[in-house]
Amino acid sequence: MGSQAEQRVGIVTGASSGMGLALTRHFIGKGWKIAMFDINDKVGNELVQELGPATSFHKVDVASYDSQAAGFLSVFEQHGRIDALLANAGIVDRSSLYILGHRANQVEDIPPAPDTLCTDVDFKGVLYGTQLAVHFMRHNPPALGGGAGEAAGNDQVKGRIVCTASVAGIVPHPSYPEYNGAKAGVVTFIRGVAGVLKVKEQIHINCVCPGxxxxxxxxxxxxxxxQPEYMTAVDTVVRGYEEFLDEKDQRFGVVVEASVDEVLEVSEGRLANGKASEPAVTVWDPLFKMLHGEGSGLKNAIP
Ligand SMILES: NC(=O)c1ccc[n+]([C@@H]2O[C@H](COP(=O)([O-])OP(=O)(O)OC[C@H]3O[C@@H](n4cnc5c(N)ncnc54)[C@H](O)[C@@H]3O)[C@@H](O)[C@H]2O)c1
Known part of the structure; x- marks a missing residue:
């Protein structure tokens, strides 16, 4: 039997192509078992034949909670644990919010509703995956999942979640209005939940924003x-993931930009009215308890 590191089990979403496939190849190369989630089952099943028994394919639509839940359950039933969720699946806008082709419409001729699948996949897919990861990681065997970190004197980590957002979630790209919002949503979401997931669940959530x-x-x-020198290597994105998934890594709520060949931490935005606006985003524990059933456990919460 291999070391604990060699037994780690990860779920990669959007694993049939691009970065998800690169992440899958990389982590099985490091001894992980990878459950590949994707809607593209034809390619996914072929890839499992090629990649071998360290992988399994699960036809999962991340935009559906039930579909993700069924995937998570089958992975947990197979391996008895889920150490990491690599929430990577994503698409771009499916319709044009600028409605430039509808300028000639009469006032009562309302343009069709936008196709918001991008939000469902890129943002809701991450919310669903995070909630499911929390549920399943709670059932991880206690001594596993953070063993090396604990041995190194660090807090034990029960599980890790890394999401693929985008540089467009930090500085918007006018071509993809919905995508910008969905990816900015991922960035703000992981920053918002990270502290509570850390103190209550020993789960670390972080995100990688590729160029x-x-x-x-x-x-x-x-x-x-x-320009070729401004293209980001897929290996840079993989490195961002690898650093967050290192058993000794203790970061949570951190956003990195994976750009060209560099992985750089992105600082959080500042409020224009500084200290005066801060209480609006500081936990007031009675409200937290009202919303979530118990206190936040956060040190900076207002009692
Ligand atoms: N390529 C870039 O330049 C770039 C830049 C920044 C961020 N990203 C993000 O990186 C991530 C990976 O994208 P990629 O560049 O590898 O693209 P890709 O198109 O090569 O891969 C995306 C994969 O996601 C799968 N997918 C799509 N909808 C799905 C769903 N509902 N459920 C499950 N799987 C689904 C696709 O089938 C595909 O296999 C995405 O979140 C994307 O937004 C990409």
Whole structure:
């Protein structure tokens, strides 16, 4: 039997292509078992044949809570634990919110509702995955999942969640209005929940924001239009993940930019009215208890 590190079990969403596939290849190379979640089952099943028994494929639509729940359950039943969720699946806008083609519409001729699948996949997919990861990681065997960190004198970690957001979640890209919101949502979401997940669940949540990576989500013409020295290597994104998933890593609520060949921490935005606005985003524990059933456990909470 291998070391604890070699027994770690991870779920990679969007694993049939691009970064998810690169993450899968990388972590099985490091001895992990990887459950590949994707809607593309044809490619996913072929990949499992190629990648071997360290992988399994699960046809999962991350935009559906029930679909993700069934995937998580089958992974937990197979391995008895889930050490990490690599919440990576994503798509871009499916319709144009600028409605430029509808300028000639009569006032009562309302343009069709936008297709918000991007929000469902990129943002809701992360919310669903996080809640499910918390549920299943609570059932991880106590001595596993953070063993090396504990041995090194660090707090034990019960599980880790890393999400793929985007640089467009930090500085918006006018071509993808919905995508910007969904990815900014991921960035703010992980920052918002990280402290509570750390103190209550010993789960670390962080996120990686890639620059432009040549995958199938980007049209080849756009890739060709970008100066080669500004393209981000998929290996840089993988490195961002690897650093967060290192058993000794103690960060939570951290956002990194994976850009070209660098992984750099992105500082949190500041409120213009500083100290005066801060109480509006500080936990008041009675409210937290009202909403969530118990106190936050956060040191800076207002009692
Ligand atoms: N490529 C880039 O330049 C870039 C930059 C920043 C962020 N990202 C983000 O990186 C992540 C990975 O994208 P990629 O570039 O590897 O693209 P990709 O298109 O190569 O891979 C995305 C994968 O997600 C899967 N997927 C789509 N909808 C799904 C759903 N509902 N449920 C499960 N799986 C689904 C697809 O089938 C595909 O296999 C995405 O979140 C994307 O937004 C990409």
């Amino acid at each position: 432009i990576v040549a995958t199938s989500i980007i049209p080849p013409e756009m890739v060709a239009a970008v």
